[in-house]
Amino acid sequence: MFFEGSEKKAEIIVDAKQISLMNDLADSFWQTLVQCCNAHILSMIKNDDCKAFLLSESSLFIWHDRLLIITCGNTRLVHSVEYFIQQIGMAKIKQISYQRKNEYFAHAQLSSFGDDIALLGQYTNGKAFRFGELDGHHNYIFHQENDFQASKADKSYELIAYQICPKVSEKLTNVGLSGKEVREFLQLDRLLAGFIFDDFVFEPFGYSINAIKGKQFLTIHITPQASSSYVSIQANINLIALAPDFLRILAPKSIDLLSVNEEAFNQLTQQYLPKEYISKSLFQKKLSNNNLVSFANYILPQTVFSDAESLDVNDASHAL
Amino acid sequence: MFFEGSEKKAEIIVDAKQISLMNDLADSFWQTLVQCCNAHILSMIKNDDCKAFLLSESSLFIWHDRLLIITCGNTRLVHSVEYFIQQIGMAKIKQISYQRKNEYFAHAQLSSFGDDIALLGQYTNGKAFRFGELDGHHNYIFHQENDFQASKADKSYELIAYQICPKVSEKLTNVGLSGKEVREFLQLDRLLAGFIFDDFVFEPFGYSINAIKGKQFLTIHITPQASSSYVSIQANINLIALAPDFLRILAPKSIDLLSVNEEAFNQLTQQYLPKEYISKSLFQKKLSNNNLVSFANYILPQTVFSDAESLDVNDASHAL
Incomplete structure (x- = not known):
């Protein structure tokens, strides 16, 4: 069974x-907003600074001055953005950015x-870029073109793991797997001390977790099946520093790192x-909204067939 | 300008x-057959063993006992296969194989x-496989399931070059480029001594050549533009031995090698x-039709951004 984790x-x-x-x-x-891309809210956690909704397709985070919505599968996320624009109005919006992984x-x-x-483009001017090669992993990023300038302190990170170790795949596709088991497997209590968690184990496969602490967030979405494994970890805390732990746990054959406003991207990855x-x-580029975007893909060289x-052949579905 | 070379x-x-x-x-x-996938014949060369048609989208080769058709762009090649089946009948067909690159x-x-x-599947049973990772370069291969057993002597090779050197891209997108210039640039007279050639330079970009000598063939299709460069070299002569020449000439950042029935794939690549x-x-697999298929993707490690x-943003075409 295939699932589009991207x-x-x-x-x-x-x-x-x-x-x-x-x-x-x-x-x-927010319920209506996520319905606009055919997702729905599963649960919510919050603190004074942040509200985190776990969705049927990934996550929605709300802070006082911003929102971040991430959806996978066959959602059309741009319809949720359109709903927000139509309800709130462009006058109150300082910056829209929209990103899509291949x-x-x-x-x-x-x-x-x-x-x-x-x-x-019906609502705003913008610029668009591709980070990554066309024939490899890449991210398309669109951002609104206006006088908004991002703060250098607004950092964010993505760590995407592909082709996780077959044993991990097997573990995470176990029937009856509990959220507690996945949290322990990912060592989240140790890695994210002080965070509150909200997670969900999907049927037949899949796992999502939101974690928040003050304004900090981290979210993990796992498509565990060996044929199309995809683990997405996104946060506004330094995921490059956490990469050794996650790589040890997941043992993927390939990873992407994407960061916004991490000036030390090169030093940290090294x-x-x-x-x-x-x-x-x-790939790296300073966008005109002042965001410095860095993207890298790493692989494990292969020596055996x-x-x-x-x-x-009878599955003429989307998967082929 | 983007073009689908795959x-x-x-x-x-x-x-x-x-x-x-x-x-x-x-x-x-053959004219009708290629029209079934919205291609057309540009020219033809032949000898006693082989007839090679250069197409608006790649190539068609005919031998006494087989045909090989390769099409790029937005063709639906399977319709040409269907036409062949309908006209000739399954009773005269020993084996159909159908391959598609991501x-x-x-x-x-x-x-x-x-x-x-x-x-x-409406005409025959078959098996299908993916060679290569889902999140990387890969080839889907379908083959008819019957008692046909391929001869080990029927070897074929593909060498695909991606992200060719910017200078090569520039050279091959020159206005007024001639076939002779491309043949000289690719050193084909030296590499393919004794072959006869038939080539075509497309407007605004693109180059195709068929080369035959007895039963031997080699065909090259070049999508040169830097944004989506793709050079496909396919032959029934040993392309792994020719790889050093082509890699020196094209200097690509990534290459695929695919071979059928090359038992020495590993030794040759090393x-x-x-x-x-x-x-x-x-990736490697012996198919039940006796074909040994080997696939490898190689990359050049990157050290600078x-x-x-x-x-x-106004190009909401197929290219984004």
């Missing part, structure tokens, strides 16, 4: 003088990145990444 | 006692591999591939 992501920063996303909008607003099954998606930004991972691609994956 | 490929082996594809079928038959722009294709083999290319994936690719 995610779309939108961040919207609002003018906190005009609106507080935490205080001024009811949960029903998919495993692009042909099965409801829209392409080009379609999505054409829709956003310091923390195990030397057996070889850098396949390295793998067997070809046998496919079900 | 190819689909079909090989059909017939019972030479019942039909000779060289002698018994008029060129008008595309740059899968969402823009008219069909997926799953769709294609569902259509073939002998011929420059050591700076690191093996990212290695590339700039992100700036995209045209």
